[in-house]
Amino acid sequence: MDFLSTNTHLHITTWAVAVILFFIALGKPSKGVHMALRLFYVLILISGFLLFMKYNSVDPMMYGLKMLGGILTIGLMEMTLVRKKKGKGTSGVLIGAVILLLITIVLGFRLPIGF
Numbered sequence: 756m757d758f759l760s761t762n763t764h765l766h767i768t769t770w771a772v773a774v775i776l777f778f779i780a781l782g783k784p785s786k787g788v789h790m791a792l793r794l795f796y797v798l799i800l801i802s803g804f805l806l807f808m809k810y811n812s813v814d815p816m817m818y819g820l821k822m823l824g825g826i827l828t829i830g831l832m833e834m835t836l837v838r839k840k841k842g843k844g845t846s847g848v849l850i851g852a853v854i855l856l857l858i859t860i861v862l863g864f865r866l867p868i869g870f
């Protein structure tokens with residue numbers, strides 16, 4: 756599986772697609788889009804975890820925070836869509852998801868591998 760983590764392209768592709776699917780699902784709730792998004796959560800986790808295993812010794816604390824940020828972002832994205840489906844308020848979880856997404860992206864780009 757080494758070839759999947761020689762660069763960050765796979766990881767970037769998976770989260771970029773997920774963010775697009777998330778906003779599509781938020782705008783127009785759809786079971787199919789939500790299912791596809793859940794598949795991309797798994798792909799983000801696999802690609803992120805492979806990068807983590809390979810590079811985390813470079814800076815264990817920052818890589819640990821990056822992983823935590825990524826996992827929490829996924830959690831809040833999922834909570835936002837589930838709350839929306841149930842007809843509950845989503846502004847709090849949505850703001851949380853967007854803030855964590857931005858923190859995770861900034862943290863990812865600041866870490867030494869990739870761009």
Ligand code: HEM
Nearest residue numbers: 763803804806807822825826860863864866867868869870
């Ligand atoms: C929505 C969720 C996520 C977003 C938006 C995100 C975003 C990013 C970004 C922008 C980068 C930098 C890519 C580059 O510099 O070329 C990155 C790298 C990385 N991500 Fe994620 N990520 C997410 C989830 C995760 C998860 C769940 C994990 C761990 C299980 C993870 C682990 C990593 C690692 C280890 C790197 C390499 C860091 C480096 O550049 O040295 N990410 N991610």
